[in-house]
Amino acid sequence: MFGTVYELIWMTVTVSLFISTGHPSPTPMPDQYARGLDWLSRYGYLPPPDPRTSKLQTKDGVEQAIREMQRFGGLEETGRLDKDTLNLMQTPRCSLPDIVGSEDMLKRKRRRKRYALSGLRWDRTDLTWSVHSYPNPSRSTSVFRPDTVEAILTLAFKAWSDVAPLSFRQLSGSDREDMGPGGDIRVSFTRSLHDDGYPFDGRGGTLAHAFFPGRDDVAGDTHFDDDEYWSYGGDSSSTDLFTVAVHEFGHALGLSHSSSDPSIMRPYYQGAVKDISSYNLPLDDRMAIQELYGRKESKPTVHPGGSGSTPSHPRLPSPPPPRPTKHSDRSFQSRCEGGFDAVANIRGEVFFFKGPHFWRMQRTGNLVSLNPALIRNFWMGLPPETNKIDAVYERKSDGIIIFFIGAQYWVFKDNVARPGYPRPLAEWGMRTKDGEKxxxxxxxxxxxxxxxxxxxxxxxxxxxxxxxxxxxRKPEGGYPKDAALWRGVPTDPDDIISWGEGDAYFFKDNLYWVMQREICHTSVIVYRGRETRHTSVIVHRERETRHTSVIVDRGRETHHTYVIVHRGRERHVTLL
Structure with a gap:
């Protein structure tokens, strides 16, 4: 009778809470607009926000930035956050900005090359590289060993040395001591915050980033998000290491993002190539690297390790079999199984928390991403080892978000915890009917x-x-009350939200119940200081009519509620 929680929510939102879904409005929801501005700022199309001045963006400035982004992404230049633009913003990509420079990049109208140079290059062509950490074995196949990773990276370097006078030598352990901390380009697989100012965001989203050449300590450093499922050879259920590595090594050599299609330097993930051992760069990428370092006149020399040359084509094992549609990693819990730890309506979206992950669903009923995000990577201030959220809600008066975990609670402004938290749950003053905390x-x-x-x-x-x-914070007088007063719903829900037109959704395991918002008609009679309110409450779904009399005498209220159910007659007194 019941499907999964996600399927039921989607059906309810699209059918019950909106009059029409056949013609989506061209105007984005406020939360979509805010995320769009954040995206444009993060990737260089708008100047970063200045907390000292709270600078507001003009409508014309935002539209121009959107047009620039659409032009760069090969979309129709509408200047609006339309469906195609929002979809492109949600595509996994490199975390480096597309626009490197100041605001005048958005104002230039002269024709420019489709590829882009950062203005930085190495002052030599014989470069060294090393690997400082490898993908987590629990998120890769048995054939994805360190030597396989090194072979893939070697071929990614080869794509650039095939067309430019560059050579790349991998440093061994003994070489690292002689060549400093890892040579020119240092590769690592890391996750979340990793001390370079560019944290990763869990699976999906940003995949990797690399730093341009220079004299800084981080120059040439190339980081891959270790929360991704890295693979090679066309496995569509994972992320192809080779194509991402070729892209990031382009940055490490001095190339910026390109708007050309095809180009390996486009900022968005493009999937796997057929044969990585015979891969050739697209024309725009060849022209870009040759403008920095010149043309390749002789056969490339590739040094996968140690001194001396080795064959140009490292031996690779056969590509691993494709992963099943449902990931075998137990930490990747399916959204379709239900049983969420907590559900919350935050900024107009529904957040589903389960284990260390969460999903976000928009008002349209669409998930922001099919893949979950890690709680620790988004909600800054919760313990890094957080594996379960008990409850969470947004306070509507000021937008504060409150998390409950065990006997503590946290207060958040946006996605950052306020100083001084967590605090003890005892501050809320809740005691059971038996007097226990x-x-x-x-x-x-x-x-x-x-x-x-x-x-x-x-x-x-x-x-x-x-x-x-x-x-x-203290509860109102007369509480606690028995949860059974909420008729027809579980007395021990996993969580509850108000959604749509104010309906209350109660979640338990993989099911949910809806208590529709009531339509009230009230008449007030005042006689010699005594006030009587007669309230009729109609609940459409349950076909229930309530007649409530409220008598106020010298500041004291007495509530008498009479409930008439169409399938019978029932009378009771209730206070919610």
Whole structure:
């Protein structure tokens, strides 16, 4: 009867919460627009934000930046964040900017070459390289050994030395001591924050980056994201090391990103080539490297290791078999299995947390990426070893995001934790009916019906009126209450969100329940200081009508709720 959580959510969002999905609006959602500006700034199309001045971008400036990005990516120049543009922004790519320089790059109208040079080059053509770390064995096949990695990198260097007077010699352990810390180009497979100012973001997204030639300590350094599934030979379920390495070594030699198609220096991942041992650079890339170093007049000499020359074509084992559609790595948990640890509506998107990963779903029902992101790489300030989120919600009054993990909680502004956190959960003042301190929050959400915050734990719930208060969070009087008062939903939900027009979604295992937002009609009668409110609440899905009388006498309220269900008649008193 029920499908997976993702399938059900997608169906509900697209069918129930929107009148029409056949003609998407050309105007992006506010969160899409904000992410688009961040993307344009990150990759050089807009100047970086200045926290000292909070400089705002003009509409014309943003449109010009979008047009430049569309021109660079081979799209129609609309100046709008349309569907094709947003899709290209979500494509895995190199993390170096496309535009290297200042704002005048966006203003130039003269014709320029399709390939681009960084303005930097090595002052010699005999270069050395070394590998400082290799891909994690748990994320590669048995044939993807260190010697295979070195052979692939050797062939990636060969692509450049075939057309320019360059030679590349791999340093052995003894050579490194004589040639300094690893030679000219130092290769490593790393993840997340790795002390160069350009953190990786987990699987998908940015794949690698390299630094241009120069006299800095990092000049020529080439880093690959070790959270990727690296392979070679056309496995579409993983990332091809050879094509990414050729691209990054182009940066290490002085080339910027190219807008040419085809070009290995395009910033977006282009997939595997057929035969890496006979690969030839596209024309634009040959012209670019030859403008820096000249033409190749003789046969290339490649030195995969030690002194002396070795054959130009390193021996490679047969390509590994393609990975199954469902990754065998247990840490890669399928979004379709349900059983999420926490679900939250943040900035208009739904975040699904499971283990150390999370997925993001837009209002359209589309996932930002089919692959999950690592919690530790996005939410800066949570413990690096975080493997489970108990509950999380966004406070609507000021956009603060609050995470609960065990007996602690964190307060976030955007995706960065505020100083002084974590703090003990005891600050929230929650005690069970038996008087015990609450040690864990199981679910949290802001109910659109009244704007109040609700926390659930062990079959009980508490209500908070946070407003803008940062300190001294205390539940309202009369709590906790039995979670069974939320009729027809689990008393121990994994999490709850308000979504769409204010409906409340309760998640448990791989199922969810919807409590639709109520339509209320209230009449007030005041007689000699006594006020009586008669409220009719109609819930369409459950076909339930509630008639509520609220009597206010000298500041004290008494709530009497009569519930009439079409399949029978029921009367009870409730306070939510």
């Amino acid at each position: 609450v040690e864990r929050v199981e679910a949290a959400f802001v109910w659109a019906h009244n704007g109040k915050t609700y926390l659930f734990s062990m079959g009980e719930f508490w209500k908070f009126d946070e407003g803008r208060k940062e300190e001294g």
